[in-house]
Amino acid sequence: MEEIFTGLCRVLKNEGMENPEKYFHKASPEEVQKLTELAGTQVSEFTGFYAEYCPREVTGFHKADVRLLNVEGIRREVEEMAPGCFLKEFGIFVFATTAGGHVLAIDTNDVKNGDPRVLIMDNNFIYEDFENPDKIKINEAFVSKESEEYFSNGEAEATLENVRRGAIELEGSFVRFLQKLSNDQYDDVEKFMDEHAAWH
Numbered sequence: 338m339e340e341i342f343t344g345l346c347r348v349l350k351n352e353g354m355e356n357p358e359k360y361f362h363k364a365s366p367e368e369v370q371k372l373t374e375l376a377g378t379q380v381s382e383f384t385g386f387y388a389e390y391c392p393r394e395v396t397g398f399h400k401a402d403v404r405l406l407n408v409e410g411i412r413r414e415v416e417e418m419a420p421g422c423f424l425k426e427f428g429i430f431v432f433a434t435t436a437g438g439h440v441l442a443i444d445t446n447d448v449k450n451g452d453p454r455v456l457i458m459d460n461n462f463i464y465e466d467f468e469n470p471d472k473i474k475i476n477e478a479f480v481s482k483e484s485e486e487y488f489s490n491g492e493a494e495a496t497l498e499n500v501r502r503g504a505i506e507l508e509g510s511f512v513r514f515l516q517k518l519s520n521d522q523y524d525d526v527e528k529f530m531d532e533h534a535a536w537h
Contacts, residue, residue: 344519364391368408381451401523423463427500455514456504481505485535
């Protein structure tokens with residue numbers, strides 16, 4: 338992870354941030370505990386990165402349009418904000434946002450050797466049905482192209498299968514996501530999301 342962190346700092350420096358290292362810190366035991374409470378123990382690559390290189394505040398990578406959240410920001414997205422508060426019910430946890438307010442999240446249902454896949458979702462992907470407040474639904478306009486036919490009958494109830502099928506995968510691995518971010522290989526993740534969305 339040290340090599341990845343060095344790369345992240347290099348990208349931030351190239352984008353004009355002075356002394357980017359000072360915007361990260363070794364997480365406190367309380368912060369690590371909070372992350373573990375939110376995302377579980379199986380995503381060790383995710384919690385391990387945050388334990389060593391925790392953002393002090395929201396840290397933005399401009400070209401990629403990725404804003405890594407600090408632990409408090411993750412907590413807020415997961416417990417208080419939509420769509421994160423709906424996604425957590427399905428084991429999906431927001432850890433970053435874009436300038437447009439869309440979210441990047443880890444999927445704790447798909448973890449290999451402690452490494453979860455990374456999803457990107459429009460902030461309107463999942464929502465509460467105002468007419469039936471106990472019902473959470475998926476907006477078929479924002480599902481992946483691959484799942485478009487499956488969701489063609491209209492807005493679907495949010496189930497674990499539907500959420501995981503409809504979400505757009507940015508990377509099959511959190512570590513790979515960090516590697517690509519640290520090598521400045523993303524050109525606007527929102528554009529990636531738009532290109533892979535059904536967009537009815």
